[in-house]
Amino acid sequence: MARSLGWARERRLAPATTANEGGGSSDASRLRLVSDKAYADWEAVYRDNVDRIYRLMFVKVGNRADAEDLTAEVFLAALGPLRVSASVGEVRAYLLATARTVLAGYWRRTLGRPVTWIEQDYPAPADGAATASDAPARAEAVLAALPEQYRRILRLRFLDSCSLKEAAAELGVSVANAKVLQHRALRRAAQLCEEEQGR
Amino acid sequence: MTARQVRRFVDDLLRGRRAKPFRAEETDLSELRAAIMLRTARPGSGAPSEEFLTGLHRRLAAELSDTESAGTPTPGGTRRRFIQGASIAAAATLGAIGEHALAGNRGGDISQGNPQGQATLSPTVGAWRTVAASADVPEGGVRAFDLGSVTGFVHRGDGRVAAVSGTCTHQGCRLLLDAAGRRLDCPCHNTTFAVSGQLLSHQLPVAPKALPQLAVREVHDAIQIYAPPTPG
Secondary structure (H helix, E strand, O other), X not given: OOOXXXXXXXXXXXXXXXXXXXXXXXXXXXXXXXXXXXXXXXXXXXHHHHHHHHHHHHHHHOOHHHHHHHHHHHHHHHHOOOOOOOEHHHHHHHHHHHHHHHHHHHHHHHOOOOOOOOOOOOOOOOOOXXXXXXXXXXXXXXXXXXXXXXXXXXXXXHHOOOOHHHHHHHHOOOHXXXXXXXXXXXXXXXXXXXXXXXX | OOHHHHHHHXXXXXXXXXXXXXXXXXXXXXXXXXXXXXXXXXXXXXXXXXXXXXXXXXXXXXXXXXXXXXOOOOHHHOOOOOOOOOOOHHHHHHOOOOOOOOOOOOOEEOXXXXXXXXXXXXXXXXXXXXXXXXXXXXXXXXXXXXOOOOEEEEEEEOOEEEXXXXXXXXXXXXXXXXXXXXXXXXXXOOOEEEOOOOEEEEOOXXXXXXOOEEOEEEEOOEEEEEEOOOOO
């Protein structure tokens, strides 16, 4: 079936009314639009979604190289199977579902356990806006609850990109002490996060 | 004990490196999560780089460009590929899958050249080693060499001598110069490279990288490659 038509040519029937799929829009009264528009082509899908998917992956894995690989994996896996007429909302949901699978595979490969995941109810954005990461707010909340030295070492190392040496100098302790301090502070921060999640 | 690996994970995270695999314990997870959360709270760290965005765009264009049914070029040079989507588990979350799918074979020509930059082989310890006489590689000529530690091909184009690795970037099979002396063929998956190292065609889900280049010079009518010492 060689139909070389554009993505935007047809609009999507809601699943409940797909009985006359292929019949075109002759029975227009029965059509129910899932979303108000479809993407023009795969490049439109890419432009509209790549930033969001990357940011999501970065928040989940914490490093650029892996976030880039996973983002690429999502698009390589998802763009092929996307059907011509999928609506914007469906495409976004599909990319998110693919991202969920890709992230789960990543943790299975690297650490053998799901360290982070994309929640089933993670909101697929209604408009083009990127979902802002809640990491800064969460980090501030956790840091605020820590003892002074713990807060300072974590802030220097994680937020201010200081090396261990720089952080040690800033705190007036030895590098070895800074290392131990960071380790304990992170452990305490982890406990606080757990408690916060459990609430 | 995984305490050391957890520390290494955190260390890599802070240095912006990839996570290295290890078998994490259930009790490690909260610490790993907290480290990721704190790291990603760093101001301005969440945005993708321009370089990555353009690179991936190019890769996808190459991936999607090859399977439109033959003889129906799409204006603007962007062709689309749709395969039957029902087999993808994630698609189930979408409900109905349309019938407007084109079955497509993968692979094909990539006109834009290599999607990734071309690396240059830079051994920690190396030496200039002669691989051919200048006269052996005339303009347009290609010649294979094997230094034991490295195999590759030297060629001369536009008066300049250049050399590339002779190992396929996909799974390491040894490339062969085709009969016409224009192209390097991988015997494993029909991937082909130009003698300059650029990817020409492939049938893989993800485009393999271009072949690494080798440092090359010409002295006293000899072509030399900067290569690591031969083992043994």
